[in-house]
Amino acid sequence: MIVDVLSFVMLALGGFFVxxxxxxxxxxxxxxxxxxxxxxxxSFGTILTLGGxxxxxxxxxxxxxxxxxxxxxxxxxPTASYALANxxxxxxxxxxxxxxxxxxx
Amino acid sequence: xxxxxxxxxxxxxxxxAVAIVITPNLFVAVMLMSIFSLIMAxxxxxxxxxxxxxxxxxxxxxxxxxxxxGALALLAEREQRSRGRQWLPLAVVALTGFTLIYATxxxxxxxxxxxxxxxxxxxxxxEQTPVLMEMSNVVTAVLAGFRAYDTLGEVLVIxxxxxxxxxxxxxxxxxxxxxxxxxxxxxxxxxxxxxVVGQLLIPFIVLFGLYLQFHGExxxxxxxxxxxxxAVGIVLHALLEGEAAGRxxxxxxVLVGLMAGGALLFCAVGIAGMLLGGNFLDYAVLAANPVxxxxxxxxxxxxxxxxxxxxxxxxxxxxxxxxxxxx
Numbered sequence: 402m403i404v405d406v407l408s409f410v411m412l413a414l415g416g417f418f419v420x421x422x423x424x425x426x427x428x429x430x431x432x433x434x435x436x437x438x439x440x441x442x443x444s445f446g447t448i449l450t451l452g453g454x455x456x457x458x459x460x461x462x463x464x465x466x467x468x469x470x471x472x473x474x475x476x477x478x479p480t481a482s483y484a485l486a487n488x489x490x491x492x493x494x495x496x497x498x499x500x501x502x503x504x505x506x
Numbered sequence: 507x508x509x510x511x512x513x514x515x516x517x518x519x520x521x522x523a524v525a526i527v528i529t530p531n532l533f534v535a536v537m538l539m540s541i542f543s544l545i546m547a548x549x550x551x552x553x554x555x556x557x558x559x560x561x562x563x564x565x566x567x568x569x570x571x572x573x574x575x576g577a578l579a580l581l582a583e584r585e586q587r588s589r590g591r592q593w594l595p596l597a598v599v600a601l602t603g604f605t606l607i608y609a610t611x612x613x614x615x616x617x618x619x620x621x622x623x624x625x626x627x628x629x630x631x632x633e634q635t636p637v638l639m640e641m642s643n644v645v646t647a648v649l650a651g652f653r654a655y656d657t658l659g660e661v662l663v664i665x666x667x668x669x670x671x672x673x674x675x676x677x678x679x680x681x682x683x684x685x686x687x688x689x690x691x692x693x694x695x696x697x698x699x700x701x702v703v704g705q706l707l708i709p710f711i712v713l714f715g716l717y718l719q720f721h722g723e724x725x726x727x728x729x730x731x732x733x734x735x736x737a738v739g740i741v742l743h744a745l746l747e748g749e750a751a752g753r754x755x756x757x758x759x760v761l762v763g764l765m766a767g768g769a770l771l772f773c774a775v776g777i778a779g780m781l782l783g784g785n786f787l788d789y790a791v792l793a794a795n796p797v798x799x800x801x802x803x804x805x806x807x808x809x810x811x812x813x814x815x816x817x818x819x820x821x822x823x824x825x826x827x828x829x830x831x832x833x
Contacts (some may be wrong), residue, residue, distance in 0.1 A: 473707070480703040487697065 408456035415449030422446060432489050436482060443478035447471065508552055515549045530585045536574040543567040556726035557645045560678075560718070564734035569819050572741055576826030639800040646722045650811070651803040654787040657807070661814050665769045668818030669696055672762075674721070675825040696713075704746045711739035719812050723801070729808040733815025741823045749827045756820060764817030771810035775803055 406476045418441050425438020451471045522542045529535050550559035614621035635647040647720025648659055714736035716728030744752020754765075776787040789803025796822035 473710075476703055476707065480700050483699050484697070 402455050407422040408453045411449045411453035411456065415446050415453060418442065418449060433486065434506075436486060440478075440482055443474070443482065445472050447478070458486075512549065515545055515552070519545050519549065520522065530587065531595065532578055532581070532585055533583055533585060535585075536571060536578060536751050539574065540567045542569040543570070544692075549585060557643075557728065557731070560726055560731040561734065564731055564738065565819075568738050569734055569741070569823075572738075572745075573826060576823060580826070580829055626684065638797065639804065640797050641801070641804070642724050643726070645721060646728050650807045651789065651800060654776070654807060657811065658776070658787070661769050661772055661811055664818050665765050665808070665814055668765050668821050670823050671822045675829060699744060701746050704742055708742055712736055716810055719808065722808055723804070729811025730815055732808075734813040736812070737816045737819035737823075740820050742826065744823065745820055749824070752827075753824060757822070761817045761821040761824070764813050766814075767815065768810040768812070768814030772812065773806050774791070775806045775810070779803070 422442030424440050428437045429435045429438050448471065450492065451467050451474075455464050455467045458467065519542065522545060523540055526535050526538045526542065538653075543562055546566065547559045547563040550556075550562055554568045583777065615624075618624075631648050631652060632644055635641055635644045635651075639647050639651055642645045671717075712735075716740075718735060719729065719732035722728035722732070740752070740756060743755065775789070777790055779788040780786050782791040789800045790796035791799060792802050793799035
């Protein structure tokens with residue numbers, strides 16, 4: 402019972418972070434801040450969602466598989482983020498994030 | 507619930523397809539194609555076609571993205587827009603699309619047990635696989651056993667395609683200058699993080715490919731998936747360490763040997779059946795016990811498929827990576 406509640410809370414929070422990551426990737430002004438938002442999906446979203454499913458799987462082979470998936474996602478996610486940021490840094494002359502254009506009325 | 511998932515996935519599929527057509531940036535189009543394949547794989551998976559889903563994810567989202575990017579490294583990034591409206595292609599596409607949609611009205615409902623496809627030979631396969639071959643994965647039994655002729659044809663098509671790619675893209679010189687697109691030639695030697703993580707992942711990728719190869723009898727997997735995943739592992743090494751280092755572990759003549767050797771192994775199994783008194787690709791005569799013979803034949807044939815697919819995909823990657831970009 403407690404495990405179920407905990408798992409639902411984790412799944413809901415994970416979904417919330419994934420949503421937040423998507424929202425940030427759409428709404429934030431430039432590439433670096435967008436990547437920062439998208440990394441929410443990678444980190445909190447993945448850990449909470451997979452953790453929630455793991456609590457549901459109650460120590461079976463599925464738990465081990467989920468742990469493996471989590472391990473590989475923890476390895477590849479940050480690497481992909483690094484590669485993306487690095488490529489952006491190298492391809493643009495001015496690496497400084499541009500401030501949003503001041504709106505003058 | 508599954509229907510809802512399916513609807514969401516199919517909607518995303520259509521959105522992605524439209525975006526691929528609209529975008530003028532080829533790099534974006536390649537990324538969208540990869541996403542398209544991933545959505546397709548998820549759709550196959552919720553239709554319980556795990557074998558096809560694996561193939562789509564490994565080849566569509568993995569390997570062909572790398573090949574597209576390799577081709578893109580040789581080309582301009584933006585699509586060349588043709589001037590004016592092309593009414594004839596539009597009319598042909600619209601007519602074909604309309605005909606296909608019209609044809610689906612006569613299709614039996616998805617998953618209808620009385621549909622012809624479920625009444626023809628499928629029940630016989632399901633019934634006879636445990637008896638004749640004692641295998642739990644009917645897909646593998648159908649693919650490599652009952653319909654081995656089709657699979658042999660597919661392997662030969664893959665071999666032909668690989669040879670075609672090598673012949674068309676080969677630079678003509680006996681010893682090409684090994685320069686290729688600068689990004690591919692140098693690898694990621696100066697990028698420590700992707701290199702370390704990538705090298706760490708390669709053994710797992712290849713191990714997973716071997717698992718699919720040898721576990722295809724019991725669960726989803728088989729030669730096509732295994733070959734694609736092992737090829738991804740080898741190509742990842744080439745991407746990380748540079749084109750020359752990738753070529754050093756599997757030189758061209760070894761790759762050609764793998765491509766032809768796999769297909770030859772497949773044919774040899776068929777001819778061995780003939781020599782032992784059966785028909786071409788009749789595995790039952792390969793061992794004293796017909797069931798053991800079937801299993802032996804399927805394992806050998808799947809190995810042949812895996813070897814040919816690995817060789818072809820790696821050779822296709824090298825064919826692109828070896829080229830110098832057009833000025």
